[in-house]
Amino acid sequence: MKPPKFDYHAPRSVDEALGLLQRYGGDAKVLAGGQSLMPLLNFRLSRPAALVDLNRIPSLAYITEQDGQVRLGAMTRQRTIEFSPVVKERLPLLREATKLVGHLPIRTRGTIGGSLAHADPSAEYPAVLTALEGEVVARGPKGERVIKAKNLFRTYLTTSLEPDEILVEVRMPAMPAGAGFALEEFARRHGDFAIIGIAAMVVRDGPRCRTARLTTAGAGPVPLRLRAAEEILERDGLTDAAIEAAARRASELVSPDADIHASADYRRHLTGVLTKRALKRALGAARG
Amino acid sequence: MAEMVTVRLKVNGVAHEGRCEPRKLLVDFLREDLELTGTHIGCEHGICGACTILFNGEAARSCIMLAVQADGSEILTVEGLMQNGTLHPLQEAFREHHGLQCGFCTPGMLMTALDFLKTNPSPTEAEVREGISAVLCRCTGYQGIVNAVRAAARTLGGAAKVESGT
Amino acid sequence: MSDQGWIGKSVKRVEDYRLLTGRGTYIDDHPPVANLCHAAIVRSPHPHARILGYDLSAALAMDGVVGAITGADVLKHSKPFSVGVTAPVQYFCAATDKARFVGEPVAVVVARDRYVAEDAADLVQVSYEPLPAVVDPERALEPDAPVLHEAVGSNLANNRRLVYGDPDRAFRDADVVIKERFRFPKYGSTPIETYGVIARWDALDGVCTVWSNFMGPFIMHPLTARVLGLPGNKLRFIVPPDIGGSFGIKSLIYPYMALIALASKLTGVAVKWIEDRHEHLMASSTGTDRVAYRELAAKKDGTILGMRFRWLDNVGGYIRSPEPGCSFRPTGNFVGPYRFQNLEVDASTVMTNKCLTGPNRGYACGHLYFETEGMMDRLADTLGLDPVEVRRRNLIPAAAMPYRTPTGGLYDSGDYPQAFDKALEMAKYGELRREQAKARAAGRYFGIGLALAVDPSVSNMGYVATALDPQFRAKPEYLPKSGAVDSATIKVDPLGRVIAILGTTPQGQGHQTVVSQIVADELGLVPEDVTVVDEMDTFTRVWSISSGTYSSRFGSVGTSAVALAARKLKKKLVEYAAHLMDMPPEQLEFRDGAVRAKQGKGPSYSVKDLAGRAHWNTESLPEGMEPGLQATAVFGFTVAKAVDAEDRVNSSNTYGFIAEVMAVEVDPETAAIKILRYVTVHDAGTIINPMIAEGQIYGGALHGLGGALYEELAYDEDGNLLTGTFMDYLVPTACEAPTIEIAHVVSPSPLTPLGSKGLGESSSMTVPAVIANAVSDALSPLGIRINELPMTPSKLWKAIERAGRSHAAPTAGHPRSRPTTGPPVQ
Structure with a gap:
């Protein structure tokens, strides 16, 4: 299992990287943390003409706070996110999700931009970006454009990024103070991609629920926002009955696929169970 | 013939230079070009963890990194753990607590545990299990490894306290 | 038995120094010869296909490629391996006419390095005519199923009906008859180190040397020599000092040894081939998947x-030796720890388009006890008895030892009821049952399981x-087979220190440490005085057909050879000292590292002293004594006899015992299984190093758990492998490993000099x-009982869901009040 031959480039700037992508006209692959792409290369399931390695572009790794948003450079390592005080304070759901990404040695190299651009629907980051209504910045030959989460993920391992574009920044609105949150996952083995994961955030206003966010991982070709379930909570508050109803609704909203690890029915059922568990835990952590 | 690249890096404190194809995996470079065969290959797709090394001080899988990416880096492999002819306290703990049988996952397990203890110096048993779940072992059922890492945490924690007191 | 008592101590391992510091020598570590080239194997992407031709031109034209061979060369230059059945199955080291499973080798490319070899392998063109495939053993026996081996005429590789006692009468006389169908999954060993082979065929001296992490048995040496057309003294197998785990699977490297040769x-x-993980999962070996009707x-x-x-x-695409051991390996212990005398076994071995099979930790015993112990619980249910009680009533009593089973096994020692009681006591079985009643009252699925095994x-x-x-x-030309043999050589150097040389192939079992303990005890030394060399080499070691490190042999047969060699040497030292002291040897003994008079004071000769004199001054030896201070012993079990005309065979030589209790809780919403308690009691006779013994138990238990919950080499109906990576083939991590409470009962074996038995496979079975x-038991309120593994949450949830529609939630009441029929888990 050795990778096939490819040209290798380690540009020092995004512009240089974009030039390389153009040069190869869609036959080059962008190498970020490499924790998904390198296995594909080793299996020879991916045979690009060239790799454009972003790891020598230091300006792509940062975490800043601006206009109520947390902005993360695409090459920010998952490990950096895990231990970032800003993320802990402003995006605690992202922090919780990060701890569930593979294992620590994977997070040493894995990046947020790489994970989102890889668009594995079972992965944590796409679900969190979707739940928090985040967006990404893509830069291409024609300049930058902002892509909202709901427009980013097209299907399995496919995004709306163009082949000559590079995802350069991830933006997530800071979570409201006191928001309750949880990422509930069920996997057969620790550290694996979830059979089903549910990212939840609730913002309380006394007995009422001002905002509810529920997103799936693993329940279909893209992370799915469970809006109809959220609406039940926003309408009926965070009572046990409303949570049960939202969980039931959640399982009706998904049409997951079957694989060797789980049937579609089981995934649908788990969607309800984990929605309930995520909401209960989120509620327990919510203030306000 | 793909273009060859030069890789200069420090491994276990020693500077090395080599030339290889850009596609050469870091683990192959360490094993073949630098003849550091302590780092093992178990799956070549980033799951088993046998090839784990410290890359600029942090645990990473050397089977899913290219050698060229390590140009300019500092790497610690299992060969660099022993200092002045003395086993590292983590190595000592593995021996004391039967944390290895066939020894094949052991280099990756040691490097993973070393990094883990840096991020969590006084872990609970559950945290140790989670920390070492990054590496697959087929021999030990992990119990000896868990015991060893917990024991090493006590030794290393004790040492840290002594250092901070001086 | 022991002068200073190193045996029984948890002596820390001498192997650890090199393994902890990155200085082990595994097959992939050091090239044994210069100018090695590297192989990549071209494999069939088809489950079943006729091979129409090969085109190597593009591959051979590539820069850095040395050469390539195909199945056509294999057919021309080698013979098929002998198979263990009479069906005319031709098993070559690569596909020659048809490919019969995904991943079967069809060609080998040799190049300057592995990267180039893989590039060239990509360019090898093989034309195939795809054929319909079959993967299910029952489907494979239907008359219209695709046939893998035309010469056999069907997919049945073998069938034996074995009858012991009078089973028909037993069933006629029975008050109750219980029937069940079980399915056991196809899972493997997945050592973290894969296979590796290096071969150099020297055209001038005609010697073919094969280095590999092959674990034995070395019966494969003569078989491979025959395949390659070599006399035994021209084929040299060398095994490096370190092997990165095996658990059975590395006994099946031999086809690759022939192919790379x-x-x-x-x-x-000279060609080196290191198997990659994808190849390992596709095409190395696994245990069999089995359908069982009990x-x-x-x-x-x-x-x-x-x-x-x-x-x-x-058994997959071909029946490969030692299959059909999958059926017959446990013949002597088919009845397990129970006393019944009447048994009928109808064992069919079926070939389908899956990867081939062979020993996997606990060879066939995991299957056997999954079924038998499941039946014991069903019997308890049917009769309204506690599962403890139904087992107690059938256990072989201690007084019956040594016990001859109806199938020919000779259980050498044991006190099964005592070990069972110990397990129940440790688990506080009564308390667990009370806890269960409470849990059920609260609507929780809490269950207690038992398993007993020889x-x-x-x-x-x-x-x-x-x-x-x-x-x-019975035919006169048939040569009976029997035996279980190991050798050891111990020599004393002129300075009085000891080297012990073994022909074993350890894969992490700590042979060097254990042998140093035994020799230290025998010769009154400390373990540090004993250096142990265990690098197998068929040209230099004393070995036989059964040599190797498999079947939990070392703790029993290997240690016996070491003890006997030490005793032989000790006898010589006593005779030499007697000569020096001018005393009859009978009045002397070996005590505290020296030969001394049994009674009274007098001169004594230490090992060091005797060694110096014997080496430096051969004139000092008594007349007729062979010079040199060394002894070789070959230990063979005399209870290992060929199978008799009634199909009775003592299929093993020592027999330990395992008693286990486990408590679990099943999450009613997710069907996740949580292990709450797990107690395991083992009787493996004398334990030489408790630390090492318990390490084997921990590892074995987790391997068994892998097969029960996580691991399966899964195929779709068309024969495509679905689990070719470690993302899909789930090896348990530390988070899945349960806490295990271990205890030992010691019934020394009367058959071994130290009283020890093997326990390397232990709780995997x-x-x-x-x-x-x-x-x-946890799901018994729903009428669910498990008859198929692995128990994935998805499958379990489906069963709970189905049953939930026809049963109420768990309620308090008699803990064993489950219905005797219910939907099986599919």
Whole structure:
């Protein structure tokens, strides 16, 4: 299992990287943390003409706070996110999700931009970006454009990024103070991609629920926002009955696929169970 | 013939230079070009963890990194753990607590545990299990490894306290 | 037995120094010869296809490529391997006419390095005519199923019906008859180190040297020599000092040893091949998946009168030796720890388009006990008895030891009831049942499982002939087979220190440490005085057909050879000292590291002293004594006999015992299984190093848990492999490993000089049974019982969901009040 031959480039700037992508006209692959792409290369399931390695572009790794948003450079390592005080304070759901990404040695190299651009629907980051209504910045030959989460993920391992574009920044609105949150996952083995994961955030206003966010991982070709379930909570508050109803609704909203690890029915059922568990835990952590 | 690249890096404190194809995996470079065969290959797709090394001080899988990416880096492999002819306290703990049988996952397990203890110096048993779940072992059922890492945490924690007191 | 008592101590391992510091020598570490070239193997992407032709031109034209061989070369330059059955199955080291499973080798490319070899392998063109495939063993036996081997005419590789006692009468006389169908999954060993082979065929001296992490048995040496057309003294197998785990699977490297040797012969260079993980999962080896139909006949009081086993073992594309060991390896312990005398076994071995099979930790015993212990619980249910009680009523009592089983096994020692009681006591079984009643009242699925097993170690290679018909075995040209042999050489150097040389192939079992303990005790030394060399080399070591490190042999047969060699040497030292002291040897003894007079004071001669004199001054030796201070012992079990005309065979040489109790809770919403308690009690006779012994138990238990819950080499109906990576083939991590409470009972074996037995496979053979029984017990209010592994949450949830529609939630009441029929888990 050795990778096939490819040209290798380690540009020092995004512009240089974009030039390389153009040069190869869609036959080059962008190498970020490499924790998904390198296995594909080793299996020879991916045979690009060239790799454009972003790891020598230091300006792509940062975490800043601006206009109520947390902005993360695409090459920010998952490990950096895990231990970032800003993320802990402003995006605690992202922090919780990060701890569930593979294992620590994977997070040493894995990046947020790489994970989102890889668009594995079972992965944590796409679900969190979707739940928090985040967006990404893509830069291409024609300049930058902002892509909202709901427009980013097209299907399995496919995004709306163009082949000559590079995802350069991830933006997530800071979570409201006191928001309750949880990422509930069920996997057969620790550290694996979830059979089903549910990212939840609730913002309380006394007995009422001002905002509810529920997103799936693993329940279909893209992370799915469970809006109809959220609406039940926003309408009926965070009572046990409303949570049960939202969980039931959640399982009706998904049409997951079957694989060797789980049937579609089981995934649908788990969607309800984990929605309930995520909401209960989120509620327990919510203030306000 | 793909273009060859030069890789200069420090491994276990020693500077090395080599030339290889850009596609050469870091683990192959360490094993073949630098003849550091302590780092093992178990799956070549980033799951088993046998090839784990410290890359600029942090645990990473050397089977899913290219050698060229390590140009300019500092790497610690299992060969660099022993200092002045003395086993590292983590190595000592593995021996004391039967944390290895066939020894094949052991280099990756040691490097993973070393990094883990840096991020969590006084872990609970559950945290140790989670920390070492990054590496697959087929021999030990992990119990000896868990015991060893917990024991090493006590030794290393004790040492840290002594250092901070001086 | 022991002068200073190193035996029984948890001596820290001498192996650890090199393994902890990155200085081990595994097959991939150091090139044994210069100018090695590297192989990549071209494999069939088809489950079943006729090979129409090969085009190597593009591959051979590539810069850096040395050469390539195909199945056509294999056909021309080698013979098929012998198979253990009479069906005309031709098993070559690569596909020659058809590919019969995904991943079967079809060609080998040899190049300057592995990267180039893989590039060239991509360019090898093989034309195939795809054929319909079959993967299910029952489907494979239907008349319209695709046939893999036309010469065989069907997919049935072998069938034996074995009858012991009078099973028909047992079933006639029974008060209750219980029937069940079980399915056991195809899972493997997945050592973290994969296979590796280096071969150099020297055209001038005609010697073919093959370095590999092959674990034995070395019966494969003569078989491979025959395949390659070499005399035994021209084929050299060398095993490096370190092997990165095996658990059975590295006994099946031999086809690759032949294939890479051929590649070396035909390309004229030394060739190295390291298997990658994808190849390992596709094409190395696994245990068999089995469909089993079980019947049990019993009296109302729970006494078992007899059993019937009907097995369909799926060996994949070819029946490869030592299969059909999947059926017959446990022949001597088919009855487990129970007293019943009547048994009928109908064992079919079926070929389908899956990867080939062979020994996997607990060879066939995981299957056996999953079924038998499941039947014991079903008997308890039917009779309204506690599962403890139904087992107690059938256990072989201690007074019956040594015990001859109806199938020919000779259980050498043990006190099964005592070990069982110990397990129940440790687990606080009564308390667990009370806890269960409370949990059920609260609507929780809490279950308790039991499993008892006879743990066979040191296979008697004679068992393999059970696969053959007695009439066939009665023919004059048939050569009976039997034996379980190991050797050791111990030598004392002129300075009085000791080197012990073994021909074993350890894969992490700590042989060097254990041997140093034994020799230290025998010769009154400390373990540091003993250096142990265990690098197998068929040219230099004393070995035989059964040599190798498999079948939990070392703790029993290997240690015995070491003890005997030490005693032989000690005798010589006493005789030499007697000569020096001018005393009769009978008045001397070896004590505290020296030869001394048994009574009274007098001169004594230390080992060091005797060694110096013996080496430096051969004139000082008594007349007729051979110079040199060394002794070689070959230990062989005399209880290892060939299978008899009634199909009885003592298929192992020592037999331990395992008693386990497990408590689990099943999450009613997710169907996740949580292990709450797991107690395991082992009787492996004398324990030489408790630390090492317990390490084996921990590892074995987790391997069994892998098969029970996580691991399966899964195929779709068309024969495509679905689990070719470690993302999909789930090896348990530290988070899945349960806490294990271990205890030992010691019934020394009367057959070994130290009283020890093997225990390397240990709980791998009981965990599938104990956890299936615990989960069945937890879900008994729903009428669910487990008859198929692995128990994935998805499958379990489906069963709960189905049952939930027809049963109420768990309620308080008699803990065993589950219905005797219910939907099986599919």
